[in-house]
Amino acid sequence: MSNAKEDRKDEVAELALRRGFLWQSFEIYGGAAGFYDYGPLGALLKRGVEAEWRRFYCIGEGFYEIEATTIAPRDIFEASGHLKSFADMAVACKSCKTFFRVDEGINIGKRCPECGGELVDAGEFNLMFQTKIGVPKGERDESAQKKSEGYLRPETAQGIFINFPRLLRFNRDKLPLGIIQIGKAYRNEISPRKSLIRLREFTMAEAEIFVDPREKDRHPKFDTVKDRAMRLVPGEGEETEMSVEAAVKSGIITNEYLGYHVAKVGEFLERIGIPKDKLRFRQHRKDEMAHYARDCWDAEFLSERYGWMEIVGVADRGDYDLSVHASFSNTDMSVHAQSDTEQEKLIPHVIEPSFGIDRIIYALLESSLYKEQVGKEKRKVLRFKKEIAPIKAAVFPLLNRDELKEKAKEVFQKLREESIFVEYDASGSIGRRYRRQDEIGTPYCITIDYDTLEDDTVTVRERDTMEQVRVPIAEVKDVLLL
Template identity: 35%
Template sequence: MATSTTKTGAPLDRATFESLLRRRLFYTPAFEIYGGEKGLFDYGPPGCALQNNLVDIWRKHFVLEEDMLEVDCTQITPAAVFKTSGHVDKFADWMCKDPKSGEIFRADHLVEQVLEARLKGDKEARGQTVEIDQAKDAKRKKKKVKDVQAVQLDDAVVKEYEETLAKIDNYGGEELGQLIKKFDIKSPETGVDLEPPRAFNLMFQLTIGPSASTPNGYLRPETAQGQFLNFQKLLEFNQQSMPFASASVGKSFRNEISPRSGLLRVREFLMAEIEHFVDPESGKRHPRFAQVKDTKMTLLNRNVQLEGSTKAEELTIGEAVASKLVDNETLGYFLARIQMFLLRLGVDYSKLRFRQHMANEMAHYAADCWDAELRTSLGWIECVGCADRSAYDLTVHRNKTGASLFVRETRAEPLKIEEYQVDIDKKRFGPKFKKDAKAVEQAVEALSQELREKMSLELEKEGRITLDVPAVGNGKVELEKDLVKIEKRTRVEHVREYTPNVIEPSFGIGRILYSLIEHVYWSRPEDDARGVLSFPPPVAPTKVLLVPLSGSDDLRPYLQQLTYKLRRMGISSKIDDSSASIGKRYSRNDELGTPLGITVDFQTVKDNTVTLRDRDTTSQVRASEDEICAAAKAIVDGEETWEDVAKRLPKFEGQEVD
């Protein structure tokens, strides 16, 4: 169950927190004046700036530092692409319907919510301290859900519930249906039995072009496919050099069954995805793995989950790869780099873990997958997925289209290969088998080396072989030695062809954004109604608040001059010259996460000095305008901390007045 605490460890009041985000216009429900639409949100100015800063840091951390090739592919995709990739058949979640009200529920989420509510009721009945999620409780009361009653459960039942929750992501539709019956889970709307779970494809269908009579395309549910389809062009752009990575940032769309968790489950969202193409024969080693091998990480492996536990262990990524808990160096390298990125944003390490996918929840293309999950008031939220997609995507698209989605490289040393080769006498083959000749020829060519060796001996001994060809006659075809020859020969390969494997880190920017805001949120002990968002300066939507001590016209030129200087330095700033007290003006911008405040007062007119205020400590220093601007630049760029600046510039007392 969720543990909702703020940055300082105090209980998080979700109603107050959500109110701050909407009141300060980080985001707002889309189409609200028309009644809104579930799962669709608009970002306001601070939300846009925060999202842009996250993406900018992502690009620097990955695209720039890893020398990736960034592409921007279309959001509209022909149906054939997703049919080939498997999304049409397999990109689905399980849904249940209330036959009385028509309300739709996502099956795994419903089981999870009901069992968590019952466990909370058990703790309340036992007199244990239970954190109350006000928003969820109000919703349950409105829907008359009986599962939140304080009822003590048998210890065996509590254990069964906890084990079920630990494995909830591993259940398929039939198993979820069995759990709903076993635990007597009813519709939260009407209390009636739900219909059995059925698969619901999450892609939005659309019609491309005016002549199409039926839907022939989809809005993409991920940005990956465009990168795979352009692989050969990217390889050529990279001068045929392997390994390499492509990257993409863009909107994706998923028709979520029941989006009820704000920015955490939406139908339109921003993704940042990387496709790292690697030679499978390299052992998927990474040249920079040694740089990250000592990084400590919290890992929850699949075996622990299957035992009904969520107990994670902390170990270095080097230890995890060496023990094969994490399959290979490249996968491990990116897991470590993902953690570094999240911590750079300001994520709380104690609320970060990497959870390995269990077999049944693994995407259809994945050989191994780990999710970076962030703990929020709504529980552990998957924010980044890192999958080993093996060679799946390039292989299926190559087989479907015949495109050259593979690597061809000259071998350093020629490779000698002994193999059984087949020679067909096509002059006799055609007249003998007529219309079936092609099918028989394909069956011969498809023989494995093992069967070729066996049939070579039969031809030599018996003078004929019998071959299975299901499409011809009774399914059996006899070939005599004058029609086909099978001999062991040595072949020399000077060129190697292979299909790369792919390691894919996939980032949900909106989920990271929301989880980060929760992690940096707190309130001052003297006034818990005043929220503070302690974004690291590079992440904060606005970097500097400019505040005149009074409305005097004498101060305006200094504000304009500061604005100009900061803009030239690439630092975003905002002037608050309202009639509110200076303390209230500071407080309003603490809610927006603005890390620094510069105050212009009448001392500025005398000696051109200004004060610089730190958001988190509220302490201030005073120095010349140029020194303060330089200090702000150093803090925003991450070259200095407030503690560094406070040591070298004179401390200032005053101004923090409500």
């Protein structure tokens, strides 16, 4: 790890901490690995990303959102396969007894990252968080105990699958049907050490698209994405760049429906500000595919700190989920479909884009941070797109004088009444106030001076170019919303 990279990572973490984006949870009690809290600006940034995501899938794709519980009884995860298969391999250090998750950096043959001791195989660890639902009936009654077993969900998807019969009726028994959900999920990770990358409690945004399996080879809107150039790493083979259409036609991506959603994920990530040159799609190899997946592509972000990291997974889950829930719950999960000659029953297939919101937030923080020398000073800027910037604009009186402050507060109030989230700041020099807003990614600063009192115009400064224009107060909101 070069010093420059180390500095960069510290810089992102330091800024996120100091400016109120991200804090270690339970800090005053010493913290706990794998948990982070979003501070005021972090929460605003996250809400902004989630709002764009909802807009993209609900309005853009016509999907509906539901909100299912985060705790579920044992049966659900017995059926879904999570109790059996949702596990990571672990190794343990012979000297300090610490457990580690097996990955590229840690396995038998490597030394303990904590103390340098010998690492030995520690078997599989299930990643589900277990809890009790209510008070089990007799302590010695094993089946009552089992019945009261509950688990925190490891993904939001199951809440959608188990509601499928009602969702289908809601959709007047028609396919395709797209349902989304945003919410917390939990994984009891063995050794979370990478800030927002591997969390024990995290936010997922998932879309489950139920589709007639006979129609997976044609997506009605494929033409709108087919020319999108993608950087692809096939499961077996070299990295390559090609259009989505070429990837589907050559069979690298297994069907058009999946190809369409891989392309849409790329479109969304670029829309919120993930740079295209730091983005690629990598196909899972057969041996790393999840137990439910037929084909799976990860959108990966090139982090200066962590290398390529997964931020979204797009999977073809086939009929796995609906079939297992149909059989475990004894519920009909099939759809009546009309073929040429007769009505037949079929189990829909599921295409699933699954977004790790916290990792996306990290990717945005890291890739937005920009530094430049301005005169004698270094200017630090978070170049957020204005759709997701936590603060949309800041209003300053040029000087700390009552008549300017009064006018500035008036402008500030007016913008709030337009539902624009703006800050008011009168403390310190104007240069210091600009620097603070640059650092938290505020796209515009609005300054009220003595001319404002004469002609009702203000100076609007744009964050990235630092260009200043004079704008009538009545038109400021149009500038901010452009």
